[in-house]
Amino acid sequence: MAPAGLACFDFDWSLIETDSDRFVIEYLSPALRKKLDERAMQWTDLQNECLKEFHEQGGSSQLVRESLTKVPMDSDMIKTCHLLYERGWDLAIVSDANSVYIESILEHYGIRHLFSAIVTNPAFWDAEGRLHIHRLTPADVPHGCPLGVCSLNICKGQEVDKLVQQRLGPNSANGSTLKMLYVGDGQNDYCPALRMKNPEDLYFVRKGRSLEKYLEKNSAAKDALPSRIVYWSSASDILKTIQ
Template sequence: MSNRSLIDTDSDRFVIEYLSPVLRQKLNTSPMQWTDLQNECLKEYHEQGGTGDKIRESLKKIPLDSKMIQVCQLLYSKGWVLAIVSDANQVYIEGILEHYGIRNLFSAIITNPAFWDVQGRLHIQRLIPADGIPHGCPSGVCSLNICKGQEVDKLLLRLGNDSQAGGAVESFGHAGVPIRMLYVGDGRNDYCPALRTKSPQDIYFVRKGRSLEKYLNMADAPEIRRAIRARIVYWDKAGEILSELQSTL
């Protein structure tokens, strides 16, 4: 999703803060790898008597702009295939999409695995395990547990390389037309997927005020932005994406 791309908050932080003010402090102080830290917080929450129902309840509280829902519906109606590539987790993403009634619009969700055990505890795992083969991405901005660019490569390969594509709204379309990509992102790890764009026909939607915008516009590294072949559109509210797509698709 990138968390602040499809939704208007960081789902990882939102859930933990909703569950426990004490665990919220742990998010700001622990040196653990982020996905491992999420799993540890949920472990402690369960040990303290926390319930899965409250976790599921928290997912229904996460804000999703109605205009972003319209973006997804518009793309789907025009034959694009929507996918999510996210450093959140499967349970959170599925829960949010199902709550807003748009899970059926997405053909793929690529993220960290998550599951409920028989005791009702939620477990979150890294997509690339700590003892797994490192992804080795040369971009230098990807998380240890996921390279979104490589995941987009795999997705395009599965779709036969004859599709259109896009990002936290990630979209792939009609066979027989040139590949296009629409990618919506906000974090530095959303830079790598944009290196897969091919031309100004692609659109890279970059959320204002987030780390991705700052990374693209570092004064001492103009080559970072020049490496992006897509047309870059900066946005703040989902309505801006909707207006752009209504005028260009």
């Protein structure tokens, strides 16, 4: 049975109320947090390097896990996820965070079961308790996004294409479309929004973040969106719109 629609969420500053990468590193070590802004390195690689240093300095996996229970999430965003799920929507996360952070935070808030897909950078714990994070798209296999707004390690538009294809199945060849909504805040959340084909689709753009600024500066990019744009400041704005 086809879902009522596909609801895609970015994670940092979208589903949750912070940047999980920065939040965790700052919780673990203010000195390492400072290095995030000083080192010239691809972001995912930098996260992995900071966690490596934390482990080498005697940092425990328990502290990393503890930090993930402190990440803030708006109760109205949790209500939004439950409401969409109850209405038969398929929920997915498309994020530049990592699988361990996302899985752990969703489990903490009791909503992991609401999401059918999590597309993000893979992460794992090794036998010594060190957390490793790798790029979703390896450095030697460029994803080839032509827009120039996606991160090197993930083209969110291409990943949403895969999610839509999986849900439409063979009917997609006949021009079928899927009702969609997308919640995002960053410039790399523009590419996936182009996958929404209907004027009744909802594109939730967080106010004051880089995505809103990108659309303000690029009228052609904004005009290319067939979906309805809903600017939001808090999760209550999304919940009210969906209700």
